[in-house]
Amino acid sequence: MVLKFDAYSTDGFYDELFLPNGKPRPVAQPLVTLINELEDGELLNRQKAAEASFMDNGITFAVYGNEAGADKIIPFDIIPRFIEANDWNRLEKGLKQRTHALNLFLNDIYGDRKCIRDKIVPESMVETCNAYLPQMQGFVPPRGVWAHITGTDLVRDTDGTFYVLEDNMRCPSGVSYVLQNRQVLKRTFPRVFSQCSIRPVDEYCSQLRHALEYMAPDAVKNPKAVVLTPGTYNSAYYEHSFLSQQMGLELVCGNDLVVRDKHVYMRTTRGLVTVDVIYRRIDDGFLDPLEFRSDSAIGVPGLMEAYKAGNVALCNAPGSGVADDKAIYAYVPQIIKYFLNEDQIIPNVPTFICENPKHRQHVLSNLNKMVVKAVSESGGYGMLVGPQASEAECEEFRKKIEEKPRNYIAQPMISLSRVPTISGDQFAGRHVDLRPYIIQGKDIFVLPGGLTRVALREGSVVVNSSQGGGGKDTWVIAANDKAPEQGQARHWVQQQQQQQ
Numbered sequence: 001m002v003l004k005f006d007a008y009s010t011d012g013f014y015d016e017l018f019l020p021n022g023k024p025r026p027v028a029q030p031l032v033t034l035i036n037e038l039e040d041g042e043l044l045n046r047q048k049a050a051e052a053s054f055m056d057n058g059i060t061f062a063v064y065g066n067e068a069g070a071d072k073i074i075p076f077d078i079i080p081r082f083i084e085a086n087d088w089n090r091l092e093k094g095l096k097q098r099t100h101a102l103n104l105f106l107n108d109i110y111g112d113r114k115c116i117r118d119k120i121v122p123e124s125m126v127e128t129c130n131a132y133l134p135q136m137q138g139f140v141p142p143r144g145v146w147a148h149i150t151g152t153d154l155v156r157d158t159d160g161t162f163y164v165l166e167d168n169m170r171c172p173s174g175v176s177y178v179l180q181n182r183q184v185l186k187r188t189f190p191r192v193f194s195q196c197s198i199r200p201v202d203e204y205c206s207q208l209r210h211a212l213e214y215m216a217p218d219a220v221k222n223p224k225a226v227v228l229t230p231g232t233y234n235s236a237y238y239e240h241s242f243l244s245q246q247m248g249l250e251l252v253c254g255n256d257l258v259v260r261d262k263h264v265y266m267r268t269t270r271g272l273v274t275v276d277v278i279y280r281r282i283d284d285g286f287l288d289p290l291e292f293r294s295d296s297a298i299g300v301p302g303l304m305e306a307y308k309a310g311n312v313a314l315c316n317a318p319g320s321g322v323a324d325d326k327a328i329y330a331y332v333p334q335i336i337k338y339f340l341n342e343d344q345i346i347p348n349v350p351t352f353i354c355e356n357p358k359h360r361q362h363v364l365s366n367l368n369k370m371v372v373k374a375v376s377e378s379g380g381y382g383m384l385v386g387p388q389a390s391e392a393e394c395e396e397f398r399k400k401i402e403e404k405p406r407n408y409i410a411q412p413m414i415s416l417s418r419v420p421t422i423s424g425d426q427f428a429g430r431h432v433d434l435r436p437y438i439i440q441g442k443d444i445f446v447l448p449g450g451l452t453r454v455a456l457r458e459g460s461v462v463v464n465s466s467q468g469g470g471g472k473d474t475w476v477i478a479a480n481d482k483a484p485e486q487g488q489a490r491h492w493v494q495q496q497q498q499q500q
Contacts, residue, residue: 003043004036005420008427014158014417015429016081027082027477030195035079047078047422050184058238059180074177075470077421078188081432081452085479088199088448091154091162094345095436096444097336099150102169102323103440104339106146109322110136120338121331125355128406129328130376131170131321133284135291139308141317142215143441148315149208149279150438151175151450154346156417163349163414164332165433167324170316171281174451174471175204175437176239179246181451181473197478199448204437205246208279211441212247215313216276225277226250226266228257230286230298240281249279259302262309277313278303284318326375326409327353350412354405363410364401367394370410372401385461387413416461419472421454431455433463434474449474 010018017028024032035043053059054073083091108115109126116123126132151172153165182201186193209225216223229240231253244251250266257275258265265272280287286296291304306312322328330351333344352359352370363370367386374382384397401408418429436450452472453463463469 003038003422003425003427005032005427006036008420009429010418011429012158013415013429013431014156014160016083016156016417016419016432017079018420025082025084027084027196027475031080031189031192034189034192043078044422046188050076050078050188053184053187054180057180059177075456076181076184077430077454077456077470077472078185079420079422079427080185080189080473080475081419081434083434083449083474083476085477087162088476089479091346091436092446092448094164095152095438095446097340097342097345098152098164098167098332099147099438099440099444101336101339102150102167102332103144103146105335106317106320106323107140107144108339110139110319115335115338118338120334121328125325125327125331126322129322129325131284131319131325133319135304136317136319142217142310142313145215145440146317147320147323148211148215148317148440150440151435152438154434154436155349155414156434158415158417160417162346164329164346165349165414166326166329167332168435169324170321171283172435172437173236173239173281174435174453175447176242177471178437178447178449178451178474179204180242181471185473196475197480199476199478201447201449203445204439204447205243207439207441207445207447208243209247209249211439211445212249212277212279212313212315214441215315217310217313220276223276224266224274225279226252226257226275228252228254228278228280228282228300230254230282234281236281243279254282254296254298254300257300257303259300259306262302262306262311264300264303264306264312275312277315279315284321287314287318326351326373327355327406330409349414352410354401354408354410359410360401360405363408364398367398369413371413372397372408372410374407375409376407383462385413388459388461413461416455419452419454421456421472423458428458430458431461431463432472448476 010020018024115121147169149172151168154162155165156162178201212225213223227240227244227249229251241251252266256267264275266275285293287299288303289296289299290301307314330353336342336344352363354360354363370386372384416431419432420427421430432452432454434450434452437447439445452474454470454472455461455463456470
């Protein structure tokens with residue numbers, strides 16, 4: 001089967017690999033040239049080899065309610081997405097700005113609430129947020145950091161402008177796929193890596209471990225950090241185990257931990273070991289049955305008492321989700337201006353808050369033109385894509401909005417950028433977004449690139465894996481002509497040449 005780019009069309013969308021005239025973008029030229037030179041069937045063989053590698057290494061996820069949550073590999077396409085150096089430099093600055101401002105916002109709303117008194121964010125918007133935890137009022141987390149790991153979703157419009165689509169400041173997932181995608185692509189296209197200056201991603205786990213240990217109580221010299229997972233049946237369990245292994249940290253469940261005298265200990269065959277930092281991948285409500293949901297069987301009784309006593313750090317801090325509420329999102333430009341006295345570097349998508357009567361009327365009058373989102377949902381659930389919805393679906397959302405307007409926001413439809421994707425015996429443009437990962441410890445670190453999520457169904461703009469989306473590797477081009485990935489890639493080229 002012959003797969004060439006000769007017949008590929010951008011169809012009027014911004015394409016991450018090709019210019020509107022059909023020519024490859026300069027950064028993508030080595031990849032396009034290589035693919036066009038491959039023998040018949042070779043690219044598909046490499047795609048199948050990549051998929052087999054994912055399965056052999058257990059790189060899987062589960063979708064709840066689908067075949068009893070059976071694990072499967074995340075759909076993966078080997079054609080990467082490129083981001084040029086100038087674009088990335090701006091995104092990196094904007095992500096650091098946004099992360100810093102939102103952490104200051106969280107410190108403020110759980111503290112003095114100056115931004116509420118100064119009418120930057122309505123008090124009602126905070127108080128009615130499902131992620132707001134009154135139990136955290138007056139608490140200051142270690143080093144004043146609430147969201148240590150953030151995943152900020154970005155999209156690019158037809159004119160090439162990047163927008164922030166939403167923030168994820170609770171337990172953002174997907175970074176393990178970024179790291180594994182890169183390993184697969186270096187084996188798939190070693191020659192391209194040897195020719196291009198692609199920034200590496202393998203620093204993430206060491207950066208994360210350093211950030212976690214930085215949050216430990218001051219008196220601790222050699223902090224003990226662990227990764228807390230809900231267990232093997234969680235959809236992201238692979239990621240929990242992968243990150244713990246890569247960081248050299250213990251992976252624990254709630255029943256592996258015990259609280260005594262306001263300190264947290266891990267049960268081991270040698271007795272109890274003090275735990276100083278917990279990277280938790282459990283939702284707020286399940287962390288401690290004595291503080292939140294009493295029916296939680298996966299939490300640690302007494303954990304919050306130890307946390308508030310300053311004897312253990314929780315990353316991310318409970319209550320951080322206020323900053324990623326989709327209605328609060330609309331106020332982020334004002335939040336950045338208020339706390340940093342700076343203009344927002346990466347713009348928001350224009351957003352209508354349905355609780356606002358004027359906004360609500362506009363949304364209800366234009367449902368067939370807008371994307372409506374439930375403020376507390378994720379994973380592509382609770383969403384209406386108006387231009388692709390039926391009249392019945394629009395009417396259903398009309399009733400939902402009228403009944404509980406605080407639960408919904410709406411945005412105009414963005415023409416998401418596309419990347420060539422293997423579809424049968426041809427390349428087809430498929431819409432993508434981008435989730436970069438930001439770590440806040442002593443400093444703020446932004447992983448170069450992130451998870452490019454792709455809507456594999458033709459015409460779809462829903463990229464979530466739970467809704468049939470897949471992933472691609474993201475290649476950020478270095479600002480100079482050298483990148484650490486090159487040496488590793490040349491090693492793969494030499495191996496191949498020796499085998500031939």
